[in-house]
Structures are given as structure tokens and as C-alpha cells.
Amino acid sequence: MKFKSKSLISIILSIMMVISMILVAIPANAAVVDSEPVGAGTYYLWYTIGDNTNYSSFTKKVEMTADGSNYVASFEDSSLYPNTTIVCYINTDSSTITTGLNTLKTSTKGTYDDTYFHWLNVGGNYQQSGYYYIKSQVKSSFKVKITYNPTGDTIDLSKDDGSTPTEPTTEPTTTEPTTTEPVETTVPPTTAPVTTPGEYTITDATTDLNGSLSFSASGGTAAGTANSGDTVTITGNPVKTYFELDTVTVTGEDKNNIEVSGTSNTRTFTMPEQNVTVKATFKLNKPAYIQSLKEDGLWIDVAPDEYDTTATLIKWNNYKGSNQERNNPYTFYVPKNVDLSNAHIYNGFNSAVKLNGTEIPSKNTAVVKLTAGSTYSSENDNSYTVKVMQGSTNAMFLYTTKAGVASPLPTKKGAGASKGDVVRDGGVCKTMTNETAKASFSSAMALESVKGRGNSSWQASNEFFGKYAFNMKLAKKTNLFNIDTTKLPDGSKASGSKSYCLLANNADESMLRNALTYQLASEIGLLYSPEFSFVDIYDNGEYLGQYLVTEKVDIGSSKLIKGNSFEDINEDAVKEVTKNPEATIDKTTTKTTYSYTYANNKTYTPDMRYANVAPNGATSDKNKYPYDNTETRPAKQGKYLLEFEISDRVNDEPCYFVSPQGQNVVIKSPEYATKEQVEFIANKFAKMEEVAFTANASKTDLSAVMDVESFAKMYLIQEFTANLDAASTSYYITFDCSQTNPVFVANPVWDYDMALGQFEKENYKYTKDGKTLSPAKTDAWLAKYKRMDNSESKAPDKYSIQSQLASQNSAFKTEIRNQWEGTNGFYANIQKYIGDNGLIKKTWFDNINASAEMNEARWGFIANDLLNKANWGVKNTGANHNEAVNYLNTWTATRATWLNTQFTSDEYPVYTPSAPTIKAYAADGTTEISAVEAGSPFIIKVTSDLESGVVYRLYKDGVKVGTDRSDGNFDIATDESMVGSKYTYTVKAVYGGRESSASTGVEITINEKAGNKTVRVYFKSAAASAYVPSFSLDNAAATVMSRTPKTSTDNGTYFGSTYSGSLKFYWFFKDITIDTSVPHTITFTTKNNVNATTSYTFGAATEYYFAVDNLMGDTTLKDLTEMDEYIRNYHISATHMVYSATSDRNIGFTWAKDTEGKYKEYAMGTYLPDNNISTASLTDLTSSSLLTIPSALTPNAMLEASSAPSFFTIKSATLAQKITAEAEEVSTLQYQLLDVNLDGKVDIKDSTMMQKALAGF
Structure with a gap:
């Protein structure tokens, strides 16, 4: 791998110049050491930079200088990048390379400054064959200082900050004072060369994460510029030595590509007479990467055609369990759709390895035929058993770093008592999806951070599991695995999010409970229910296990909860007030109280905590700080996200309040809320709580403060799943200030891995009366009677809002039955999940089983039954994943049956829907209509308030048409065959299979589509059948109509159409071109003074038939077009x-x-x-x-x-x-x-x- 570099000679000269300057700066009469240090002699430091293992040419040399009993050398190099290896050794020969001094054993590695670099352990020692390995931490703008002590046989690392060598410990032999002048005064200042910008610019448009470019022009122009005709040299600067410059494209402003020469890390092109853009890609040298690891073992390349990250090179693993116990076999944990019949295996051993009959050379690769589920023996100096397992879900590959150095995520217990202890601040993410038989890979994406997540789940992982859950943040918005299916107003897909949760599902032996709950909540209409993907996750080449990837619960235009984020509003306001785009909010918090007065004049002053937010101690000013006044500044209104929390945790949160009833409510967004914001939302919540706890509050009363439908749906989710945390923690509600009359809405659902019968402990999930509840039972209430707070220290004497309404309020019970029993209700939706062919046992089990088995092989959670043995209350649901899924399927079906019996009992009143009101609208949904052109769609819309749990059914002329709709909107298509018809539409509301009476009918007439059209007009006269008539359109001059020759037998053309019967009656006809969008005046005249006129609007037909019965003295024009052909031909005969x-x-x-x-x-x-x-x-x-x-x-x-x-x-x-x-x-x-x-x-x-x-x- 090559880097931006000075020439080797210039590096050596510059280093020697600095050293010589330091020596020159010492006065001639300065103190001299009166005796040579132990190990005296001249030492030279040889070094090279890079991860390659061929160190036969150490051409970079620095002469070490005596410093007391030590020898010191410093050097710097522009090739120092994060995670770069420096290999060096010390000898006593200035001209030849000999074996380095065999020093620095493990026990005597010396000191180092890990802010900038650290020693690298290679093969158990920090040196090997006299070589010393150093890893740089940051891109160097500093010198590396190496201090060698021959006596102690040690080497120390430090940053050279320009200080002079230490004075000798012996008193000087002369009386001349020593100088204390800084040595840098003797070093002449360096001046940057002055260069002139070239005629044209060179722009680096490279987006590859693995390197950047630098440019130099033969004309010596300023960086990034060149003159026309200059030879421009492009140098690739990979971030790691095992990445190489791959493709380089130079494009002019005219969009044409310019020829580029060279194939190495340096490319050239001739500068044209225009500005250019250069874009490059870097390619991973996979064998070089494996060699750089200097580890024994085998790796499988799960993406052999991908070269943008090391993350897809997966190492075999003989770890199992939470303590990284090592035992045979070594296992390849391979994601789905990797072609195992052509497995690309890399050998890190120092000798060749034979696997399934194929020899893999040392430090190289070979293609081996493997089969999932098989076990093999590898043969080299040692013998290993190798097992192959293959997953069944999507996969994600991470390369996590800390301060630029590879830093794998923890994979054993004891990672840290706090989730905040685990933070990775960079790296790469790559995904693999399995929508087709062939794996599809994303490009490598930059990671911003990976952090530990969870409360009790983190504690369990740290104490028992060793497999952790994480929050992952990408550098750019990405729709991972197409999780976010939200459609934007223009119909396009959402851009996705930066923030995702990686849920370990350790306590859930089926690994399906969160997925089941999230999808069910979405199907019953709970807003912002998390979408998800089952994913096998790998980090730095190691299999972490099967995870559920979801969006993080947060508010924003591209986050899970769509809306205006007060977090952003607060931050923008601070920047606006300070006129400083870099200003940040003040996150210090203050605990105080707020005041709320009930309708009975009883005043409460509960606790609250707010953040100061305002910068530099500025005082709050509602005219100055838009985040302080949420009600009167609509342009700055946002959405609050609140979470119910238990007493033992609420004090860990920055901002919260306690309700008058004692409910702990955390303000999750904005995380740092102003005093005004906390007081505002706390009072809104207290009002909702007051209404909810009012005896016999009606649905109208409740609807003024809450979205009753969402709270009923949330209750059903909590009750059906027997969620042990029901309304005490992980219970979210939102309040959107941008709405005209905002109310609280229950959403989204979150954290159900210990629900649905997975938790069985009964000793602290109490009712408000102190009775125990049974979360594992299918035939017992839980959420209905559960107390407000789970904390042991909290007195169990209060209902939460949820249990208060579910157990005490009749109107809310009616809504519960409404949501449970409706056509698209809760009970109906559950049915698709249960049974042998349901989502649980069939679809999802088939989807994740192979990955779940890999997870179990790696961790052994089901076999070891960790939390049950630790008395955490987690139920043992089976001996393997299949049994765990069967248990979930059975429990879910049984629970649904019991609840159906309860919710359809007399305690829950039957709901009867009212007849809706409807209107017809044009396709825009706003223009009311009574007629529409053929080919144009229209909408029948329910305009009365939509009722919870009700679907709406459309009827046309009394016949049911289309599909029932819960939103009451029916899109109706029309075509030419409908022209001239009038239809009556009605709608009925349907609940629980029961229809309301029909709405008042809406009549819609289908008209001819506007535009010019050629039609044929036929005419006959009863009294003058032998006379040729004339025709006039819109009062124009009359023209004679045509008739068939008497010899013709073409009934279809000349008789109007074919008909049966013994009579033939001739028609006269005229072809005309008309505009069908407007009515026309048509007139027929005959020689016997028939003059029949009418105003007529032509429709979809291409032939029209008219007649008069003038035998009776009538000249009224009769339209026979719609008559059957045999009636039309005989009607009004002589x-x-x-x-x-x-x-x-x-x-x-x-x-x-x-x-x-x-x-x-x-x-x-x-x-x-x-x-x-x-x-x-x-x-x-x-x-x-x-x-x-x-x-x-x-x-x-x-x-x-x-x-x-x-x-x-x-x-x-x-x-x-x-x-x-x-x-x-x-x-x-x-x-x-x-x-x-x-x-x-x-x-x-x-x-x-x-x-x-x-x-x-």
C-alpha cells in the first residue's frame, strides 16, 4: 500500500537536519558527560511504515543521540494514518542492515503514550526477531520519539514535543553556566513555497470510505489546480495499507471522460482546457489484509465479489457461551445465500491447510467445496474439526473502531455495568439482503457510532448472556433492509434513518415476540409501530448472533415517529439567538416542582426536572426563544415523545415530571427540554389524567384529551401479550403541537421480548391492591388491573391511566370491544399469526430457524436456561428453537380465545355503527361532483366522522362493489361503456359483521369524454320512407344524406345493423365530426316538409339512430340509439x-x-x-x-x-x-x-x- 509521501531522501535529510540543528544549538562549553553510559556506542534507528511483512529494506534511518544513560531518536512521516503500523529496530551499524537488538520482551516493553500510539502485541511479544511494532492512533502531526536504554534493555515511546535532551546527572567540570535558551531559536523558520494557481481546477469527488486522492501538476501550480497541457499526477491515499487504488475516472465540465494512464497507486492525465472532477475507488487486497492480522486461523469470504470492506471476511470461531469458552469444533457461521459449493477460504497459518480435500496455501486463498450442516477435518501441522452452519435471514457486517483503531464489540459477559461503557466511534457497515436466490450487498457505509442499549436487557447481558444489544448510528440516512416503508407526499420511499436498534432478543427463546407485537400493532392501526428485519450480525469478522434490526424510537422527518422534533427546534433556536452556527444547548438540569389545579380546586405540586438549554446562562425570553412558547408560534411547533418510567430509573433521565396521580413521565424528545416545555406538557398530561380518573367520563370527554382509539389499541396489545411492563415502562405516548386541537396519542409499541408467556414470575407484578398478577397465564388479566409502578419501593396503590380506563370506564370498555371485534379488529388480525400455517409457526419460523440455530450454537441460551436458573423469572419454553416457537404459537392462540370470551361478554357493550354521510368528489378529492367524463376516476368519500373499528362498504345501484375500506374512501374507475348511464352509490358502515343502514344515495352521471370524434347518424321517416332526407349540424347548411344501393345486401352498413325478420327497412346516414364535450343542434328535413330538430349531446357510441312518426302528424325526433337492433329497425314503420x-x-x-x-x-x-x-x-x-x-x-x-x-x-x-x-x-x-x-x-x-x-x- 502506498501513501502520500515525501521522497525517502527528503525524509532522511529533514530528520538529520533537525538532529544536527539540535546538536549545533548546544554551546561548545556546555556540560559534557564525564563517562559514557553503559552500552556505549553509536546506535541507529531503522524504520518502515506499513502493514506488509517484508521488512528486508529498512531504508529509513535515524542516528540516535545520547541523552544521559539513554539514546534518543525522533521521526515523523506523512504516511502515518490511523491504525498504521510502524516497524522498527535498533542496531549499531550505519551502513548495513543486521539483526536488530533482541530487546523488549513482553515483561519489559516500557512505557508509551496511548493518545497517539501504542505497542502492538505480535505473537505474545511486543517484538519479534528484533523488530518492534507500533500502531499509530491518529494521523500524525507529531513526531514519534523512541528512547533506548541499553542498561535496562528497554524502549519507551512518547510524543516528541520539541524539548531538549535531559542534562546529565553529573555536575559539569567547567564554571561556565549552561544555556537555557530554547533550541528552536537556532532553527531557521521554514517558509511554505509560494505557488501560483493554475488555469483550471481539479476537484476530488471520491466518496469511497477507504481512501482519498492528492494531485500535483507538472507546471508546479497550486494544489488542486493545473494549466492546460500539464501532466497531472493522481496519488491514492488509502486509509489502510491493504487497500489499493482501483478505478480512477476524470471527467471534464463537458461531461466527457479524459484518458487516465497508470495502474498502480499513481495515475496521470493531461489537463484539458476546462475544469475536471476526479472520482476514484479503492479495492481491498484480501490476502494482504489476512496477513496483516498476523493470526492463525481460517477465514471465509462471504462476499467474494465485493472489495470495499474487510467486514465480510468471517473468521472461524470455536467460542461458545458468555465466557468465550473455547472448544471444538471450529465453526464457520455463514449467512444465507453464500455459495458454499465455491467457498473462498483464506489461510492465516504459516503452513498449508487441507480442507475437504482442497489444499489452501499459507497466507493465501483457495476455493473449497463445503456444505451447510457438515463437519470436516482440516489438516496441517495440527488437526482441527471444522463445522459449517448457514443462516436463513438478512445479514449485516460491521467493522467497528475506536479512535481509528479496530475495536470489536464485546462478546462475553462483564463488558461493563453501564450500557454507556460500550461506545465505538467509527467504522463501516455493509448489509446483505436475500430478496432473491442470490445475495444482494449494499455499498460500505460509514458508521458514526455504536453504543450499548437497554436497561434490564443490558444488565442481563452483562451478568449472564455476553451477547449485547446496541444502538447504531450511521453517518448518512439509509433505509436499511427497506425497513421504513413510509411513502412521502410525492409517492417516493422514505430516505430512511441514521439511527437503528440492534435488538439481541436474548430472553426470548423464540426470537419472534418483538416482531409479532410490532407487526400486529401496525396491522391494527397503531401509528409508528416499528418495522423490522431479522438479521445475522457480524463484527470485525466475528459472528455476533441473530438480531432484530429496527428503527430507534425517536421523532424527526426521517425517524420512526414522523414529525417536527423539538430537539432540532431547541438546537436551532440556540444557534439563532447566539448567531453562532456551532453553538450547543446547555445540558445542565435543574430539579424543581410545577403546579396543577384540578377542577375541584385541589392543587398539586409534583416534581419535575428541566434542562437550562439557553446558552451562556441567558435568561428565558419567549419573544427570543421560540422553543419557550409552544402554543403561539405555529411555525416552531413540534411533537413531544413521552415514556412512562418506573421510580427506580426516572432519576437517570435528564428531563421528566411526575403527574398528580404519581405517574413518572420521562420526556424522551426533546431529551433536553426547557422549563417552559416541561411545565407545558406536564399540565397537558395532568389534564388528561384528571379526565381519565373522573368517574363515568364519556367518550366525548375522553376524546377531548386523548385519542381514545389509540389508547384502546395499546391496551389490547398490552393485555393480549400479558406484558409484564404494561404501562409502567417502555410505554410511549406522543403529543403533536402542530395539530389544531392536539391530544395525546398512544404510540409506538416497544420492548416485548419477555411478553407472550415468556415471563412467569409472579412475586412483584401487582395490582393496585397488592395482589399478584400472572404474566405467563393465558386465562388471567394483567394490563387491566396492573398498578402504576413496577418498582419494589413504590406502594402498589395506584392504577395507571391504562388500567384505570380498562377496568373502570364503561365508554372505554365499549371502545375496547369495538377495536377487538371489528371487521379489521384485533381478534381477526391475530388469526393470521396462529395455527400450523400462520406467521409464527410457518412463515417466520421458516425464515429465521437456521439463523436461530446458529445463534444457539454460538451462545447456548436455550440449552443453558440462564435467566430461569438465575431466578429472573424467564420461563423455559422448550429444549430447542422449534419447541420454543411451538410454545409461542400455542400460548398465543389460547390467549386469544380466552380474551375473545371476555371481550364479547356483557361487561363490554356491543357497538352499533351509524349510517354514514357520503359525497362524490373528483379525483382531486376536494371538488364535489354529480357527473364525470368517461375514463376519469372519481371518489366516493365518507364525510361523517369515521368510527373506530368500523369498515365501510360501497354499493352501486344496490349491489355491493369493491373492497371494504376503513378510511371510507372509494376510488371508482369509469370507461366508455358507461357513457350516458346514471348510477346511485350508497355506503354502509360495518362493525363485527353488522351493517348500518345505508347512507343517502349519491347519483353520478357518466358523460362522454371531451374531444372531437367522428360518428355516423342514421335517420328514417315513417311517412316519407322513400324520400332522401337532409341533415344539418348546428344550423349549418343542410346536406343530403346517403343510402345504400338497392342491390346491396350489406345490412350492417346500410340498414344500421344486422337484424332478424322478413322486412328490410332502409336507413339514410351521414358521417359527421363533432365535439362530444358540448351539446349540438341536429336537424333532419324531408321533401314532405318534415323538419325535426333537437339539441343532442353525443356519447361514447359511434352510431346514432333517429326517426319521426309523421304518419300520426308528429315531427318529434325520436332517439332510437339505445334500442335493441330488431326493435330499432321495425319501430316507427309505415x-x-x-x-x-x-x-x-x-x-x-x-x-x-x-x-x-x-x-x-x-x-x-x-x-x-x-x-x-x-x-x-x-x-x-x-x-x-x-x-x-x-x-x-x-x-x-x-x-x-x-x-x-x-x-x-x-x-x-x-x-x-x-x-x-x-x-x-x-x-x-x-x-x-x-x-x-x-x-x-x-x-x-x-x-x-x-x-x-x-x-x-
């Missing part, structure tokens, strides 16, 4: 009758005046209108109100006369003739219907024509 010879069926109409003098269509032989169709059903005859029906004309009589009673036949027509002649009363309408030949009388001629019509013309 004889007013329609008959189908094919079916022997009367299908005709006549055009006559009704009793009101209006023209209407009537089916021949019937007495009432029947919607433009007629089968001449005999039952129609009995419903007439227009004439008295003779007994002979009853349906029975007609049936006797006719063999085809469903319509008129010749026989029935003959009978009708006879009966008509005998009828005593005939209406005007009936007279017109029977006067077939229109001669003004009904006689035998009419009957004959009727017969002919029935028989066929």
Missing part, C-alpha cells in the same frame, strides 16, 4: 306494427296519444306503456286502468284460445277481434290501437290487417 317472422313474436310498437294527449309508444295489443318492449304478456291485460276488461278477455280465457300464451298469435288475435266487437266499453287509446288502417273506425279490415301483421306481410 304500419306502426312490428313483427318477427322468425320467432312468430309481436315485438312492435305504435305511436299514439295517451289519455293526456301525449304521444307514447305502446306494444300492440296491450293497454299500458311497458317501457318500449312487449312480449304481449297476457298478465298485462289485467292491470289496465284505461278500460274495463270483459271477462272473456281475462288471461285464463286467452290461455284457452292460445297455444303460445307468452305473446299474441293468430288465434289470440282472432279471439281479440271477436271480443272487441262485443266490448261495451272501449277507451280512446284502445280505439286508436285497434284502428290499424287509420280510417277512423275499428272494423274487420283492422282485424284482417292485424292477422296479416301477426302472420307476416
Whole structure:
């Protein structure tokens, strides 16, 4: 690996110059040691920098100078980077390299300053073959000082701060005073060379974590600039010696790439006449990395095609348990989807190793065929048993550092009594997902920090487990494993977060309890329920185990709880007030009291603690500090996150308050809250608490201070899971000041690894009356009666808000049943988790089982039953992971059944939903409509208040359509086939399978889509069927219509459409282009003075049919477009009758005046209108109100006369003739219907024509 460097000669010269200057600065008459120190002689310090093992050329040399009984040398080098190795030795030959002095054994390694560097232990000694290994801690802007004591045979390290050598301990032999002038006065000041900027700039756009670039131009211009035509040298500066400069791309402002020469750590290009951007990548030299570790062992490369981090090189491991017990076999813990049939194995031994028949050379690599679940024997100087296990989940690879040096996370108990004891301040993170059969890797991401997390879980890990939970913070926002599925307003995915929790799930033998609870909470509608991913985690090449990765509970635009963070508001305000962008808030806190007065005038003054926040002791000013006035500055309003906490822990938090009822409430965000903020939210909470503890508070009362639905859902989660911490700790609520009428909302859920039957201890989870509760029982209450505080020192005499409402408030009980029993309710959602094919036993078990087995092989938690044996109350749920999951599945199903019996009892009133109110809106959701163009969607929306646990069901013309919706919004599509139709939509509210009455209907008409369109218009005239008509559009000049030649047989084109029957009636037609978005005036004229006009809006059809029945003296234009083709073709014929010879069926109409003098269509032989169709059903005859029906004309009589009673036949027509002649009363309408030949009388001629019509013309 190469670094930015001075030339070797310049380094040596500069070092020698400094040494010579120091020597020159000593006056000639200065004191001289009167005797040589023990081991006298001239010593030389030889050194090289880098992690390589070939030290055959130590060309960097410094002559050591005498300093009392010691010899001293100092050096510095621009190649010193974090975690860089310096290898050095001392000898007595200035010209040749000989074996170094064999000094500095383990017991005599001397002192060192670990702020800057430290000795590196190699092979049990701090030196090897005379070589001394030093690790630098920070990038050097200092000199390394090495002090050699020949007498003690030791070497000490220190930072050379420029002090002079110590004076000898012997008195000087001359009377001349010694000088005390500082030696630096004799060193001439150095002046930086003055360089002129070049014509064009060179910008380093490298984002690779593993190195940076430096540039120099042949023209000698200033750094980062060059003149056109200069040769520019690019030097790669890797952060570690085992990374190498890989790809280099130089791009001009014109977006074209410029040719780059060279393949080593140095590349060149010719500067063009424009500015350029350079981007490079660095590549890991994997064998060099393994060699740099100087450790025996085997590594498997789980990402052989990835070269951006060392984190994916996983070392075999023979550790097991919390004390790192070593035993056979050595195990490769391999993540899912790694191709074991082509496993890339690296050998760190000093001799070759044979594994499964394949020899792996020393300090090198080979591809070996392995199989998951198999055990192998490796052969070299020693024999090892090697086992291969492969996980089944996503994976994450960490390389954690501290002060720039690799610093693995703890993997055994006793890491520290406090979670704050474990902090890593940098490193790399890389993820592997398994969405396909092939693993997909992310790019290496920079870590900002990894810290210990958890309260009791950290304590258990420190005392028993050795596997710890952590909070991880990335340098940039990243959506790890696509955990955050939030959609932004523009529809894009959320950018993710910086902060994530790595949950160890040590106490949960199934490793599923948190996941089950978080997902169930999300499905029942609890906001901001954590999303998660099951992940195998590795750190610095070691398998840590199976974890659940979630977002951290915090507030922010890209964090788990979406909203304006008061944390950010406070920090921004401090910067604004001080006019200093680097200013930080004052985190010192003050404990005091606040005051709250109940409605009965009783005043409480509970404790609170706030942070000073204001910088430099500035006093609070509401006009100056926007974070002090949360109600009157809407632009600065944010969201509070509160957590209920037990008494034993609340004092560990920066800011909190105690409610009048005694509830300890921690302000989690803002963590450092002002006095005004604490007082504000404490009073809001006290008001909610007062209402909740008021006897018989109604839902309306509760809704004024809390989101009742969310509190009921949170209670159900706590009760169903039998959470031992129910409403005493890890219970979160939010209060969003940006809302118009903000109330408290229960969310999110958190920390359920000891719930769902995993905890069985009954000696301190009390009711307020001091009775014990049983968190492991499936048939007993827990959250309903649990007291406020878990702490042993706290008197069990108070309910929390949750248990007060759940056990005492009738309105809240109704809401509980509502949320439990609804169509999308709690009980319905539980069903998908339980059973042999549910999420627990099937989906999730299949997903994590192999990884859980790896976790158990590494840690042995289930086998050792640690917390149960330690009397922590954690239940032994099985002998292995499979049994633990079966226990969880059974417990969950049994618990759900028992609770269903309770929540559907008379104690919990049945909820009946009200009929909703609805409106129709355009697709924008705001414009109310009654019509819409075809092809345009619209929305039916419930506008009344949505009811908890209720879903809404849509009906169109009385028929259920679509899917039930809990939000009451129905998106409806339209198309051209719907044009001209009118639909009535209604909605019903549905709860527990019970429907409310329907809403008032909303009518929507579907219109033709706006735009120009060509259509064909057909026309016929009953009285002038032989005359060619003319057509006029929008009062334009009339044009003659067309008709088929008489020889044509193309019914479809010229007869309107194909039809059955013995008659053919010619249509006249005209093709026109019209705008369908507006109505048009259409006019038909004939030679016999027909002039029929109407205003018409064209729809989706491409053919339209019109006619007039001018035989009756009427010129009203009749639209026949929507009629069936056979009716359309016969209707309004010259004889007013329609008959189908094919079916022997009367299908005709006549055009006559009704009793009101209006023209209407009537089916021949019937007495009432029947919607433009007629089968001449005999039952129609009995419903007439227009004439008295003779007994002979009853349906029975007609049936006797006719063999085809469903319509008129010749026989029935003959009978009708006879009966008509005998009828005593005939209406005007009936007279017109029977006067077939229109001669003004009904006689035998009419009957004959009727017969002919029935028989066929």
C-alpha cells in the first residue's frame, strides 16, 4: 500500500537536519558527560511504515543521540494514518542492515503514550526477531520519539514535543553556566513555497470510505489546480495499507471522460482546457489484509465479489457461551445465500491447510467445496474439526473502531455495568439482503457510532448472556433492509434513518415476540409501530448472533415517529439567538416542582426536572426563544415523545415530571427540554389524567384529551401479550403541537421480548391492591388491573391511566370491544399469526430457524436456561428453537380465545355503527361532483366522522362493489361503456359483521369524454320512407344524406345493423365530426316538409339512430340509439306494427296519444306503456286502468284460445277481434290501437290487417 509521501531522501535529510540543528544549538562549553553510559556506542534507528511483512529494506534511518544513560531518536512521516503500523529496530551499524537488538520482551516493553500510539502485541511479544511494532492512533502531526536504554534493555515511546535532551546527572567540570535558551531559536523558520494557481481546477469527488486522492501538476501550480497541457499526477491515499487504488475516472465540465494512464497507486492525465472532477475507488487486497492480522486461523469470504470492506471476511470461531469458552469444533457461521459449493477460504497459518480435500496455501486463498450442516477435518501441522452452519435471514457486517483503531464489540459477559461503557466511534457497515436466490450487498457505509442499549436487557447481558444489544448510528440516512416503508407526499420511499436498534432478543427463546407485537400493532392501526428485519450480525469478522434490526424510537422527518422534533427546534433556536452556527444547548438540569389545579380546586405540586438549554446562562425570553412558547408560534411547533418510567430509573433521565396521580413521565424528545416545555406538557398530561380518573367520563370527554382509539389499541396489545411492563415502562405516548386541537396519542409499541408467556414470575407484578398478577397465564388479566409502578419501593396503590380506563370506564370498555371485534379488529388480525400455517409457526419460523440455530450454537441460551436458573423469572419454553416457537404459537392462540370470551361478554357493550354521510368528489378529492367524463376516476368519500373499528362498504345501484375500506374512501374507475348511464352509490358502515343502514344515495352521471370524434347518424321517416332526407349540424347548411344501393345486401352498413325478420327497412346516414364535450343542434328535413330538430349531446357510441312518426302528424325526433337492433329497425314503420317472422313474436310498437294527449309508444295489443318492449304478456291485460276488461278477455280465457300464451298469435288475435266487437266499453287509446288502417273506425279490415301483421306481410 502506498501513501502520500515525501521522497525517502527528503525524509532522511529533514530528520538529520533537525538532529544536527539540535546538536549545533548546544554551546561548545556546555556540560559534557564525564563517562559514557553503559552500552556505549553509536546506535541507529531503522524504520518502515506499513502493514506488509517484508521488512528486508529498512531504508529509513535515524542516528540516535545520547541523552544521559539513554539514546534518543525522533521521526515523523506523512504516511502515518490511523491504525498504521510502524516497524522498527535498533542496531549499531550505519551502513548495513543486521539483526536488530533482541530487546523488549513482553515483561519489559516500557512505557508509551496511548493518545497517539501504542505497542502492538505480535505473537505474545511486543517484538519479534528484533523488530518492534507500533500502531499509530491518529494521523500524525507529531513526531514519534523512541528512547533506548541499553542498561535496562528497554524502549519507551512518547510524543516528541520539541524539548531538549535531559542534562546529565553529573555536575559539569567547567564554571561556565549552561544555556537555557530554547533550541528552536537556532532553527531557521521554514517558509511554505509560494505557488501560483493554475488555469483550471481539479476537484476530488471520491466518496469511497477507504481512501482519498492528492494531485500535483507538472507546471508546479497550486494544489488542486493545473494549466492546460500539464501532466497531472493522481496519488491514492488509502486509509489502510491493504487497500489499493482501483478505478480512477476524470471527467471534464463537458461531461466527457479524459484518458487516465497508470495502474498502480499513481495515475496521470493531461489537463484539458476546462475544469475536471476526479472520482476514484479503492479495492481491498484480501490476502494482504489476512496477513496483516498476523493470526492463525481460517477465514471465509462471504462476499467474494465485493472489495470495499474487510467486514465480510468471517473468521472461524470455536467460542461458545458468555465466557468465550473455547472448544471444538471450529465453526464457520455463514449467512444465507453464500455459495458454499465455491467457498473462498483464506489461510492465516504459516503452513498449508487441507480442507475437504482442497489444499489452501499459507497466507493465501483457495476455493473449497463445503456444505451447510457438515463437519470436516482440516489438516496441517495440527488437526482441527471444522463445522459449517448457514443462516436463513438478512445479514449485516460491521467493522467497528475506536479512535481509528479496530475495536470489536464485546462478546462475553462483564463488558461493563453501564450500557454507556460500550461506545465505538467509527467504522463501516455493509448489509446483505436475500430478496432473491442470490445475495444482494449494499455499498460500505460509514458508521458514526455504536453504543450499548437497554436497561434490564443490558444488565442481563452483562451478568449472564455476553451477547449485547446496541444502538447504531450511521453517518448518512439509509433505509436499511427497506425497513421504513413510509411513502412521502410525492409517492417516493422514505430516505430512511441514521439511527437503528440492534435488538439481541436474548430472553426470548423464540426470537419472534418483538416482531409479532410490532407487526400486529401496525396491522391494527397503531401509528409508528416499528418495522423490522431479522438479521445475522457480524463484527470485525466475528459472528455476533441473530438480531432484530429496527428503527430507534425517536421523532424527526426521517425517524420512526414522523414529525417536527423539538430537539432540532431547541438546537436551532440556540444557534439563532447566539448567531453562532456551532453553538450547543446547555445540558445542565435543574430539579424543581410545577403546579396543577384540578377542577375541584385541589392543587398539586409534583416534581419535575428541566434542562437550562439557553446558552451562556441567558435568561428565558419567549419573544427570543421560540422553543419557550409552544402554543403561539405555529411555525416552531413540534411533537413531544413521552415514556412512562418506573421510580427506580426516572432519576437517570435528564428531563421528566411526575403527574398528580404519581405517574413518572420521562420526556424522551426533546431529551433536553426547557422549563417552559416541561411545565407545558406536564399540565397537558395532568389534564388528561384528571379526565381519565373522573368517574363515568364519556367518550366525548375522553376524546377531548386523548385519542381514545389509540389508547384502546395499546391496551389490547398490552393485555393480549400479558406484558409484564404494561404501562409502567417502555410505554410511549406522543403529543403533536402542530395539530389544531392536539391530544395525546398512544404510540409506538416497544420492548416485548419477555411478553407472550415468556415471563412467569409472579412475586412483584401487582395490582393496585397488592395482589399478584400472572404474566405467563393465558386465562388471567394483567394490563387491566396492573398498578402504576413496577418498582419494589413504590406502594402498589395506584392504577395507571391504562388500567384505570380498562377496568373502570364503561365508554372505554365499549371502545375496547369495538377495536377487538371489528371487521379489521384485533381478534381477526391475530388469526393470521396462529395455527400450523400462520406467521409464527410457518412463515417466520421458516425464515429465521437456521439463523436461530446458529445463534444457539454460538451462545447456548436455550440449552443453558440462564435467566430461569438465575431466578429472573424467564420461563423455559422448550429444549430447542422449534419447541420454543411451538410454545409461542400455542400460548398465543389460547390467549386469544380466552380474551375473545371476555371481550364479547356483557361487561363490554356491543357497538352499533351509524349510517354514514357520503359525497362524490373528483379525483382531486376536494371538488364535489354529480357527473364525470368517461375514463376519469372519481371518489366516493365518507364525510361523517369515521368510527373506530368500523369498515365501510360501497354499493352501486344496490349491489355491493369493491373492497371494504376503513378510511371510507372509494376510488371508482369509469370507461366508455358507461357513457350516458346514471348510477346511485350508497355506503354502509360495518362493525363485527353488522351493517348500518345505508347512507343517502349519491347519483353520478357518466358523460362522454371531451374531444372531437367522428360518428355516423342514421335517420328514417315513417311517412316519407322513400324520400332522401337532409341533415344539418348546428344550423349549418343542410346536406343530403346517403343510402345504400338497392342491390346491396350489406345490412350492417346500410340498414344500421344486422337484424332478424322478413322486412328490410332502409336507413339514410351521414358521417359527421363533432365535439362530444358540448351539446349540438341536429336537424333532419324531408321533401314532405318534415323538419325535426333537437339539441343532442353525443356519447361514447359511434352510431346514432333517429326517426319521426309523421304518419300520426308528429315531427318529434325520436332517439332510437339505445334500442335493441330488431326493435330499432321495425319501430316507427309505415304500419306502426312490428313483427318477427322468425320467432312468430309481436315485438312492435305504435305511436299514439295517451289519455293526456301525449304521444307514447305502446306494444300492440296491450293497454299500458311497458317501457318500449312487449312480449304481449297476457298478465298485462289485467292491470289496465284505461278500460274495463270483459271477462272473456281475462288471461285464463286467452290461455284457452292460445297455444303460445307468452305473446299474441293468430288465434289470440282472432279471439281479440271477436271480443272487441262485443266490448261495451272501449277507451280512446284502445280505439286508436285497434284502428290499424287509420280510417277512423275499428272494423274487420283492422282485424284482417292485424292477422296479416301477426302472420307476416
